[in-house]
Amino acid sequence: MSDPGRIVIIGAGLGGATAAATLRERGYPGEVVVLGAENHRPYELPPLSKAVLLGDADEPDWVRDEGFYRENDVDLRLGTTAVRVDPGARLVVDDKGGEHTYDRLLLATGSQPRLLPGAPPQVHTLRTIDDSLALRDAFSKSPRVVIIGAGWIGTEAAAAARRHGADVTVVDQVSAPLLSVLGPEIGAVFQELHSENGVHWRLGTGVDEMTPDQVRLSDGTVLPADLVLVAVGVAPRVDLAHAAGLDIADDGGIAVDPTLRTSAPHVYAAGDIASQFHPRYSKRVRVEHWANAKNQGAHVAGSLLGDDEPYLRAPYFFSDQYSLGCEYRGLANVDSHQLVVRGDLGKREFIAFWTHQGKVTAAMNVNIWDAGDALKALVEEDVPVTPEQLRESELSSLV
The missing domain is CATH 3.50.50.60 (FAD/NAD(P)-binding domain)
Known part of the structure; x- marks a missing residue:
């Protein structure tokens, strides 16, 4: 497949901006247009409920430096909201009356608070x-x-x-x-x-x-x-996709295949809105966390250029509250998967594992920072383990 001549991205958040940057990093020479409703250049969301809200920072983490978009010929149009998508005509219309034709379209519109x-x-x-x-x-x-x-x-x-x-x-x-x-x-x-x-x-x-x-x-x-x-959760912004006739999944997201392609030709979705049929879990998964937007944004750039590789990463997120810091990897059903705790809950220094059929489905390290690689491998490589091994064995030896 030849490279598309013009790619339009709706959404100037982490997913959309990462996709645009990755396209340039891969040497894509065509036009890249990014439409963003906010007047701020693309930024990451985690600091909003952490460093900024605490008063430790006055700005978010920007996805790229201010000059990146100009220097890399990314047409970043801030304060511009897409109001209609016509997949048949390969056309996006914005709230200023602008019309944007495309060869490939990425929807990365994120979520809104409920x-x-x-x-x-x-x-x-x-x-x-x-x-x-x-x-x-x-x-x-x-x-x-x-x-x-x-x-x-x-x-x-x-x-x-x-x-x-x-x-x-x-x-x-x-x-x-x-x-x-x-x-x-x-x-x-x-x-x-x-x-x-x-x-x-x-x-x-x-x-x-x-x-x-x-x-x-x-x-x-x-x-x-x-x-x-x-703070009762968020709803994926799928109005554009719904009006354009794209398939919407039961979880409210835009139904995409393992490569993040929607039901419409030449249209892809990434981030909060993407309900992906995930090969690792053999079901649809929609994830609203920072790492998913970033990683899917990078992955979908390849899909836009004709790659046919599935997105395989397990979910990941982190949180900081008072003196507690934690990281969570994987996807568990807390009602049916077994909880195994390694460490001391009372001291808040522990690793929580969730297991199913002898394998780790998710792991969360709390105030323990030297186990990340082992936990990632346990979650992603389907390593057979017992609860006793998770509690007592050197974790690196299990993988």
Whole structure:
């Protein structure tokens, strides 16, 4: 297949910008147009709930230096939103009336925060650098903060709000924070960590009503609030794809094959929106983490140029909360996979493994930093292991 003459990328986040950069690094000589709705050049999202929100940084991590796009002839159009895709005509229309023809199209539109019904306009969400800076400023001025959602964004934001001196209450219907990813035993480690740092919990209850100054819970409790952050997950931005007639998967993402190709000819998708049939798991997988956007962005550049290689990487993410740092690799079902713990939960120095049929499906190292290569190999190479080996053996010897 000859190289396409013009590639259009919708989405100037980590996935889209990495794809554009990788195209140039591979020597692609054709036109590359990137449409981004924000006015900021492409940046990475993890610092928004970590360093920026904590006050340790005032800027995110930029995907590339400011001059990269100009120097590499990437037509980066910021403040420009794609409003229509016509796969038959190979055409993208933007909100300024611009028309962009393409030989290949990449959709990398990311996600948007979910909102709760009836939420007043004063509530905060966290997705952009502007959101993060506004929320950080508000934390320092708001003595009573209510965070709805006990997932990764909710718990990281709780740690940041406590850093800024706020009184913090986290509300969620689940029985433990991070329950769906880590299960009750490891979730309890994070709950205790936050409790020790002054966070209050209202778990097992939902939200009935929010006003600008209070949150009423389904158990009748009324929480006074100077600031409310809604952190109940994100929804993939698939409106363009749906209107264009692309196949949408049951998980809400754009259905793509192992190479990240959609159901429309010459159209690909990567990052949060991509529901990939993953060869490693023999099912569709949609991942909303930083590493997935970065790695799929690099991989899809090859697909856009005619490669036919499947994307095989296992999911990866990291979190920092107070004195706890952790990395998670793989994909586990906490309801059916066996949990094996190596180390000391009480000291928060441990590795948690999830296993199924004698193999490691996921591993999370907490405040242990010398096992990354071994954990990656255990997750990705289908190494047969026993719980006793995971608890006692030198990990590098298992791989």
